[in-house]
Amino acid sequence: MEPVRADQIKKVLILGAGTMGQQIGFLCAAKGFETAIYDLSPPLLDTAKKRLEKLAGRFVSRHRLTGEEAAAAMARVTLTPDSEQAAANADFISESVTESVEIKCRVFETFHPLCPARAIFTTNTSSLIPSMLTHAVGRPDRFAAFHFHNTLTSDIVDIMPHPGTTPETAETIRAFALRLGQVPIVFKKENHGYAFNALLMNLCDTALFLAAGGVAAIEDIDRSWMGIMHMKVGPFGIMDSIGLDTVLKVNEVWANQLNDPRAITNVEFLKKYVNEGKLGEKTGEGFYRYPDPAFRHKNFINQA
Amino acid sequence: MEPVRADQIKKVLILGAGTMGQQIGFLCAAKGFETAIYDLSPPLLDTAKKRLEKLAGRFVSRHRLTGEEAAAAMARVTLTPDSEQAAANADFISESVTESVEIKCRVFETFHPLCPARAIFTTNTSSLIPSMLTHAVGRPDRFAAFHFHNTLTSDIVDIMPHPGTTPETAETIRAFALRLGQVPIVFKKENHGYAFNALLMNLCDTALFLAAGGVAAIEDIDRSWMGIMHMKVGPFGIMDSIGLDTVLKVNEVWANQLNDPRAITNVEFLKKYVNEGKLGEKTGEGFYRYPDPAFRHKNFINQA
Numbered sequence: 081m082e083p084v085r086a087d088q089i090k091k092v093l094i095l096g097a098g099t100m101g102q103q104i105g106f107l108c109a110a111k112g113f114e115t116a117i118y119d120l121s122p123p124l125l126d127t128a129k130k131r132l133e134k135l136a137g138r139f140v141s142r143h144r145l146t147g148e149e150a151a152a153a154m155a156r157v158t159l160t161p162d163s164e165q166a167a168a169n170a171d172f173i174s175e176s177v178t179e180s181v182e183i184k185c186r187v188f189e190t191f192h193p194l195c196p197a198r199a200i201f202t203t204n205t206s207s208l209i210p211s212m213l214t215h216a217v218g219r220p221d222r223f224a225a226f227h228f229h230n231t232l233t234s235d236i237v238d239i240m241p242h243p244g245t246t247p248e249t250a251e252t253i254r255a256f257a258l259r260l261g262q263v264p265i266v267f268k269k270e271n272h273g274y275a276f277n278a279l280l281m282n283l284c285d286t287a288l289f290l291a292a293g294g295v296a297a298i299e300d301i302d303r304s305w306m307g308i309m310h311m312k313v314g315p316f317g318i319m320d321s322i323g324l325d326t327v328l329k330v331n332e333v334w335a336n337q338l339n340d341p342r343a344i345t346n347v348e349f350l351k352k353y354v355n356e357g358k359l360g361e362k363t364g365e366g367f368y369r370y371p372d373p374a375f376r377h378k379n380f381i382n383q384a
Numbered sequence: 385m386e387p388v389r390a391d392q393i394k395k396v397l398i399l400g401a402g403t404m405g406q407q408i409g410f411l412c413a414a415k416g417f418e419t420a421i422y423d424l425s426p427p428l429l430d431t432a433k434k435r436l437e438k439l440a441g442r443f444v445s446r447h448r449l450t451g452e453e454a455a456a457a458m459a460r461v462t463l464t465p466d467s468e469q470a471a472a473n474a475d476f477i478s479e480s481v482t483e484s485v486e487i488k489c490r491v492f493e494t495f496h497p498l499c500p501a502r503a504i505f506t507t508n509t510s511s512l513i514p515s516m517l518t519h520a521v522g523r524p525d526r527f528a529a530f531h532f533h534n535t536l537t538s539d540i541v542d543i544m545p546h547p548g549t550t551p552e553t554a555e556t557i558r559a560f561a562l563r564l565g566q567v568p569i570v571f572k573k574e575n576h577g578y579a580f581n582a583l584l585m586n587l588c589d590t591a592l593f594l595a596a597g598g599v600a601a602i603e604d605i606d607r608s609w610m611g612i613m614h615m616k617v618g619p620f621g622i623m624d625s626i627g628l629d630t631v632l633k634v635n636e637v638w639a640n641q642l643n644d645p646r647a648i649t650n651v652e653f654l655k656k657y658v659n660e661g662k663l664g665e666k667t668g669e670g671f672y673r674y675p676d677p678a679f680r681h682k683n684f685i686n687q688a
Contacts, residue, residue, distance in 0.1 A: 229612050235685075236611040263686055265608050271599040275591075276608040279619065282590040286583050295575040304569050304580040307540040308533050311615070315583065381540075382567055 086255030097128035167194035185216035192218030202226035287315035320360035390559030401432035471498035489520035496522030506530035591619035624664035
């Protein structure tokens with residue numbers, strides 16, 4: 081059976097009702113697609129529903145949708161723990177479950193036989209490459225990474241095919257991204273890290289290494305970046321918003337897989353914060369204290 | 385003899401009349417200091433004088449100085465190839481000659497005996513560390529790196545003491561930076577690369593490595609960064625403004641000194657541009673074509 085074309089896509093299936101599943105699902109619904117969001121249990125889906133309503137409210141308060149449009153979008157969303165119902169007639173699958181090869185593969189193995197043969201499968205993984213998952217997808221030619229950032233603040237999406245993805249599939253995903261109002265960045269080959277993520281993580285790791293080595297103070301490193309780049313936040317402020325546990329996890333992968341001495345140093349440095357429960361903005365303290373971190377003060381740059 | 389205190393500084397001596405010598409010299413003059421700018425030959429100084437006048441005009445057009453203030457600043461500047469005249473009564477020395485240990489040392493060896501014992505010596509080096517130069521300064525306790533970025537667009541200055549710099553000297557330089565209206569970032573120890581430079585070069589090198597590896601197109605890498613960071617320029621646009629010959633030089637140092645495989649790849653990638661004379665904005669072409677590069681077009685981000 082021929083794979084679906086972008087203009088034929090009517091129903092999107094989101095696998096995983098976490099933060100990214102909510103964001104991608106709401107975006108699809110807002111753009112007029114029937115959207116099923118699948119997760120394992122009703123309590124998880126109840127939480128997701130509340131967060132979706134909050135997200136809808138943010139699109140309205142930021143004037144990206146009217147109240148009516150947001151309500152219509154919510155009406156297009158079905159949250160369900162029933163895999164058969166979720167998969168029925170799905171044209172396009174976007175997976176955002178836990179960042180684990182094993183779990184993602186199990187989910188793909190479940191949904192491949194339930195979904196129509198024409199459907200395109202995608203993963204929103206941020207740290208794996210699609211090749212690691214192809215054996216579980218059942219239809220590797222109709223599979224690629226399709227990765228979103230924060231849908232509230234950015235329209236950039238990454239499309240990373242693996243060597244077995246057909247050009248038609250990559251083009252369908254690209255065209256679907258345009259239907260979602262996104263800016264698709266199509267990668268020419270697989271890489272550990274999308275362009276933005278690679279740039280940002282290297283920026284953050286350089287900042288960590290300077291601080292870990294006692295070269296300069298955290299605030300001074302941010303101040304240098306903010307003052308010269310004319311940005312409102314520096315690398316440590318950015319890491320606080322990502323979550324220091326997540327930054328630690330990425331550095332641990334690099335320390336273990338690549339034996340990168342810089343990552344090894346940074347892991348030790350980050351562990352001190354994470355072990356004290358200082359995970360950043362979400363716990364009220366990381367490199368800065370929230371809700372009123374020093375770097376947002378008016379005279380932060382001049383207080384050196 | 386006691387070293388000069390920041391509030392006692394009256395005359396600044398700038399060694400080297402190139403771009404940074406002009407910028408630092410003009411800033412000192414604009415802040416009311418008597419400023420001598422020394423270089424080897426009258427033709428070099430004539431060129432510098434014309435550029436200083438242009439720089440003064442930019443401070444006026446950007447409303448950072450009135451026409452009268454700019455004229456008064458220019459009246460405080462003496463450009464001279466006479467080392468004794470330049471050094472007489474100098475309280476504070478800022479060196480911006482060619483980025484070579486040998487040349488910088490020769491200049492310091494010349495000026496140490498000519499300058500008052502109380503004077504503080506500083507280097508504006510961007511790639512060396514002050515320890516490499518201390519043996520030539522004659523007064524290592526009164527010496528540190530004092531590094532400016534673009535004085536027209538940023539107020540951040542880096543102060544990097546070496547192990548023999550006295551705390552008083554570091555403090556004097558810091559206080560002098562404040563008299564110049566700058567934001568001093570004081571480093572706790574020597575490091576190859578100031579905070580901003582280290583952050584920026586790692587960002588650029590990550591971008592280069594993605595492009596050199598054929599992972600993503602240059603424009604797509606910039607687009608990702610600009611679209612998510614909400615910046616007007618991405619790493620390739622930034623490198624075009626720095627000059628690809630300079631970026632190549634830094635990568636060559638890293639490739640040779642650190643044997644960094646990423647730098648080795650990036651050197652090969654950059655050489656293709658540099659060998660064709662594509663050095664960036666200054667030659668009309670680098671990663672983009674000037675004066676109207678694609679990344680400044682209104683819909684650049686959405687043209688993916």
